[in-house]
Each structure stands twice: as C-alpha cells, then as structure tokens.
Amino acid sequence: MARAISDAAVFLVFMSVDYSKDQDCVTLFKYAKLTLRKPLVVVAVGENFEWQKGPLGMLLTDMVWR
Numbered sequence: 148m149a150r151a152i153s154d155a156a157v158f159l160v161f162m163s164v165d166y167s168k169d170q171d172c173v174t175l176f177k178y179a180k181l182t183l184r185k186p187l188v189v190v191a192v193g194e195n196f197e198w199q200k201g202p203l204g205m206l207l208t209d210m211v212w213r
Contacts, residue, residue: 148175158185167198180206
C-alpha cells in the first residue's frame, strides 16, 4: 500500500467517522500528508463530521472546504 501511495499523483480520501477511527487509515493518511506531502483531495462522506474534532481534522485545518 505504501508503494501505491508514493507512486500516486494525489491522495484521494473519502473521509468519514469510521475512516478517522481506523488506525490503518490514519497511518496511511499521515504517511501521505506528512511524510510524502502528497496533494490531497478529501471528500467528506457520512451523516456527520465528527471526524473534524479528532487528529485527522487537525491535520486538515489548512484545506479549503467547498
């Protein structure tokens, strides 16, 4: 999986509460954003945005939301 992320032009994330609670997803997200500094496309999905209050939300404070 790490190789696929490093070879990708962008990192596409369908962000949900479940995604933000899954440790493997969090690790891959941090690897793409912090280590590789990949451009991110984040699509918020689900019934709420509680994930914004957690660690991944903190990492996305510099993004523009539309």
